[in-house]
Amino acid sequence: MGALGYRPELKRTLGNFHTFAAGISYISILTGTFQLFYFGVSFGGPAYWWSWPIVFVGQLMVALCFCELAARYPVAGSVYNWAKTLGGPHVGWLGGWMMLAATMVTLSAVALAYQVTLPQIDARFQVVGDGSGATDAAANAVLLGTVLIVFSTLVNAFGVRLMARMNSAGVFIELIAAVGLVVLLASQITRGPADVLTETQGLGDGQSLGYLGAFLTASLASAYVMYGFDTASSLGEESHDPSRNAPRAILRALVASFLIGGLILLFALMAVPDLASKELSEKGLQYVVLETLGADMGEVVLWCVVVAITVCVLAVQAAGTRMMFAMARDNNLPASRQLARVSRRFRTPVLPAVVIGVVGVAVLVVNVNQPQIFSVITSIAIIMIYLAYLLVTVPMLVQRLRGTWRPVDGGFSLGRWGLPVNVVAVVWGAVMSLNLAWPRAEVYNATGEQHWYLRWGAFLFIGVVAVGGFAYYWFVQRRRTGVLAEHRAVVPPRAPSDSVS
Numbered sequence: 001m002g003a004l005g006y007r008p009e010l011k012r013t014l015g016n017f018h019t020f021a022a023g024i025s026y027i028s029i030l031t032g033t034f035q036l037f038y039f040g041v042s043f044g045g046p047a048y049w050w051s052w053p054i055v056f057v058g059q060l061m062v063a064l065c066f067c068e069l070a071a072r073y074p075v076a077g078s079v080y081n082w083a084k085t086l087g088g089p090h091v092g093w094l095g096g097w098m099m100l101a102a103t104m105v106t107l108s109a110v111a112l113a114y115q116v117t118l119p120q121i122d123a124r125f126q127v128v129g130d131g132s133g134a135t136d137a138a139a140n141a142v143l144l145g146t147v148l149i150v151f152s153t154l155v156n157a158f159g160v161r162l163m164a165r166m167n168s169a170g171v172f173i174e175l176i177a178a179v180g181l182v183v184l185l186a187s188q189i190t191r192g193p194a195d196v197l198t199e200t201q202g203l204g205d206g207q208s209l210g211y212l213g214a215f216l217t218a219s220l221a222s223a224y225v226m227y228g229f230d231t232a233s234s235l236g237e238e239s240h241d242p243s244r245n246a247p248r249a250i251l252r253a254l255v256a257s258f259l260i261g262g263l264i265l266l267f268a269l270m271a272v273p274d275l276a277s278k279e280l281s282e283k284g285l286q287y288v289v290l291e292t293l294g295a296d297m298g299e300v301v302l303w304c305v306v307v308a309i310t311v312c313v314l315a316v317q318a319a320g321t322r323m324m325f326a327m328a329r330d331n332n333l334p335a336s337r338q339l340a341r342v343s344r345r346f347r348t349p350v351l352p353a354v355v356i357g358v359v360g361v362a363v364l365v366v367n368v369n370q371p372q373i374f375s376v377i378t379s380i381a382i383i384m385i386y387l388a389y390l391l392v393t394v395p396m397l398v399q400r401l402r403g404t405w406r407p408v409d410g411g412f413s414l415g416r417w418g419l420p421v422n423v424v425a426v427v428w429g430a431v432m433s434l435n436l437a438w439p440r441a442e443v444y445n446a447t448g449e450q451h452w453y454l455r456w457g458a459f460l461f462i463g464v465v466a467v468g469g470f471a472y473y474w475f476v477q478r479r480r481t482g483v484l485a486e487h488r489a490v491v492p493p494r495a496p497s498d499s500v501s
Contacts, residue, residue: 021164021171023232023253026319028110028312029178029261030305032225035113037265038284043442044218045201046269047211049262051219056258058428059226063254064414064421065393067247070233071411074242077326078233079388084330087395089481090473095391096327097469102384103320106228107152107360109377110316111145113309118144120286121302135368142364149364152313153357156321157350163318170311177304178260181289184301185267188292196269201276216435217442220379223432225261227385229254231319247412268292317356324352329487331480332473340487379443380458383436384465390429397422437462 040048066078075081079099084092115137118125127143129136155163204211232249233242268288272280279287286305290298328339328349343350367377399405400419407413414421437458445454453460 020249020252021168023229023249025167025171025311025315026228026231027257028308029257030174030308031113031312033261034285034305035116036221036224038281040218040221042281044215045203046196046199048218051222052262055222055226061421061425062389063229063250065425066230067250067412068407070246071243072408074233074246076322078230080326083391093473094470095388098384099388100323101465102381104356104359105381107316108363109381110312111148112141114144115141117302117305121299139368142368145364146361148313149357149360152317156317156353167311167314170307174308182263185271188271191270320356321352325349329484331484386429386433393425397426
């Protein structure tokens with residue numbers, strides 16, 4: 001910490017499993033697969049499954065770059081500090097700002113997953129209306145999501161140890177449930193993988209790009225799941241031996257999510273009684289579980305999904321809290337001194353947790369009557385995170401090309417593979433960001449009257465966030481940037497020289 005210019009303030013209490021749990025709970029196998037399975041099937045049919053390994057390979061390239069950085073800079077607000085170190089204070093601020101905004105939107109997007117699961121367990125969870133109204137689901141999602149965010153805010157404010165314990169317990173339950181679900185679905189298989197992996201259901205017919213266009217839209221369902229692995233490093237200041245453990249946690253979280261999640265999706269499509277059922281694109285993976293495993297066992301699995309959603313929200317808010325704290329101690333946010341203050345009792349930055357929770361609820365409330373709330377909020381959150389990742393991988397590639405990048409001695413290193421991996425990571429991030437932001441009516445203006453500003457909603461929203469935020473930094477904040485005195489590392493005075501001039 002001293003080498004990075006910061007005074008150690010956060011309590012180191014997290015072990016190997018806690019670090020791994022932080023990464024895998026942010027990715028959250030059950031949350032992502034259950035929340036957007038319906039979306040993938042709707043736009044790509046069963047063959048959308050191929051987007052899963054494609055997204056994994058692309059994100060693995062990014063994760064490998066992050067592993068080198070995590071070994072060298074295991075610091076809170078990982079993406080912000082990496083971008084700052086590699087690209088300078090301007091790039092760092094923009095990367096941190098984009099990641100911070102994305103985290104707050106992601107918090108809302110993940111909290112919405114309660115609506116996809118709880119009402120299917122018990123109709124009484126549909127508090128607003130009976131679910132048949134045009135905006136019943138969206139309004140009820142806001143209500144359930146708000147309750148979850150309030151709970152997560154309290155847990156994150158009361159200390160990293162409480163958050164880590166709940167997170168680790170939840171991840172343990174999620175992993176057991178995910179592996180159990182793979183086994184249960186495998187026992188109900190009714191068709192072979194060839195019948196699933198080649199079934200497009202005629203989607204894409206009549207489009208200029210054919211099935212490719214439909215597939216690119218459906219890939220959003222996979223892109224949503226496999227990100228957030230940098231959280232394992234963002235908790236580095238609260239972990240034991242983070243330079244060694246953080247890279248391992250990043251890779252383990254991503255690989256485990258790919259393997260288990262991929263099997264869940266594949267076996268679900270192989271086990272569902274009717275592959276052409278409309279319920280697949282309406283009720284999603286929850287429908288498959290209840291239909292194939294029966295009501296009792298299906299509800300047990302769905303309750304495990306609820307646990308997974310809960311710990312995912314905890315992890316997202318924890319990562320966002322560290323990001324805000326990291327930027328604030330560099331005096332890079334309004335009211336930085338207050339935001340960077342660490343509670344003496346809980347040894348955590350309490351105010352950032354509260355601010356992120358309030359903004360997360362506000363994002364939900366603004367969209368209370370928006371029927372396509374799920375796909376719009378999810379898509380925008382993903383794009384901003386992909387862009388924030390690019391603000392790390394691009395300057396890292398520049399340093400590699402200049403020959404100035406050096407992995408930490410004795411730590412994780414890609415060696416001669418560093419340059420090609422970095423190139424693929426940059427190309428992947430740019431192409432996928434463009435794909436996700438493409439002005440598709442089915443994503444950004446799926447219902448109601450068509451409006452150009454809705455179709456271009458991702459470009460407009462992200463443009464305002466990026467340009468407005470950077471303008472604020474350039475004209476206001478950049479002259480104030482610098483580690484606050486109370487957070488600056490204390491450099492011991494040098495001993496006087498014995499030499500005589």
